[in-house]
Amino acid sequence: MLPSSILPIRVLFVCLGNICRSPLAEGIFKKMVKQKGLSDSLVCDSAGTSDYHVGEGPDKRTINNAKMNGIALEHKAQQIDLQDFMNFDYIVVMDAKNHRDVKLLKEQVPQPRAKVLLMRHFDPEEIRDTLDVPDPYFGGESGFQKVYGILYRSVLNFIDFLEKEHLKK
Numbered sequence: 223m224l225p226s227s228i229l230p231i232r233v234l235f236v237c238l239g240n241i242c243r244s245p246l247a248e249g250i251f252k253k254m255v256k257q258k259g260l261s262d263s264l265v266c267d268s269a270g271t272s273d274y275h276v277g278e279g280p281d282k283r284t285i286n287n288a289k290m291n292g293i294a295l296e297h298k299a300q301q302i303d304l305q306d307f308m309n310f311d312y313i314v315v316m317d318a319k320n321h322r323d324v325k326l327l328k329e330q331v332p333q334p335r336a337k338v339l340l341m342r343h344f345d346p347e348e349i350r351d352t353l354d355v356p357d358p359y360f361g362g363e364s365g366f367q368k369v370y371g372i373l374y375r376s377v378l379n380f381i382d383f384l385e386k387e388h389l390k391k
Contacts, residue, residue, distance in 0.1 A: 231388050233266040233380075234306055234336070236324055237316040240270030240299035243355050243369060244316060245280040247341065249293040250370075250377045263389055264381065268297060269306065271323045275299040281359065287366040291374075302327065307334035314339050314380065317354035344379035345372060 233251065237243040248268040255264045270276075278299045279285070288295045306313065307328050313336045315321040321340055328334050342353045355372050358365035 229263050229388075230265045231263060231312070231384055232310045233264065233312045233314060233384075234302070234310040235266060235268040235314050235316070235341070236271060236302055236320055237268075237355075238270055238272050238320055238357065239275045239359070240268055240297075240301070241275045241278060241281045242284050242357060242359050242366075243373070244268035244270065245295055245297040245299075246284055246288060246293075246370060247314070247316070247373045247377060248297060249288050249295045250373050251381070253293050254377060254381055258381070260381075260385075260389070264384055267310075269300045269302040271302055271320045273301045276301055283358070283363060283366050287363070287370055290367075291370055304331050307331040307336045310336045312337050312339060312384075314341050316341050317357070341376050341380070342372065344376040344383065346375060346379070349375065 235244040235247040245268050248266050251266045255261055276299050280295050280297055285295055304327065313324055315324050315338060324338050328338055340353050341355050342350055355369060358369045
């Protein structure tokens with residue numbers, strides 16, 4: 223556990239291309255943190271394990287889904303790098319394959335700061351059928367709304383976890 227005096231707590235959300243799931247998780251997190259008045263204590267960013275979309279904005283369907291749910295996304299895709307393991311307290315990954323890739327990267331960092339977690343560890347077990355947040359990229363609009371629901375629940379519980387771990391005395 224990090225000492226509560228080390229603020230803000232920094233979180234990096236990670237998926238494959240950083241244009242669907244992780245920027246949406248970032249947007250949900252920022253909105254919830256602002257609503258709770260925790261913007262000085264909890265900050266986040268997002269990245270992808272691949273370089274497929276570096277410099278691009280989120281997928282248009284992600285942007286539309288975010289707007290529909292009251293979230294504005296301001297993000298350009300970027301790729302996770304070794305320095306992120308020193309700059310962030312938590313790296314929260316969307317699925318098992320990217321989790322493996324992130325853990326392999328972490329092994330290259332001597333004394334990494336970041337803890338690597340799966341996003342759906344924070345999704346209630348009675349709802350969770352897998353630990354993967356499904357990638358909606360090759361599907362239709364309904365897949366983006368399903369992902370929004372998963373991320374909303376998971377991010378809400380993740381923020382509660384961060385409050386209990388780091389902000390409650």
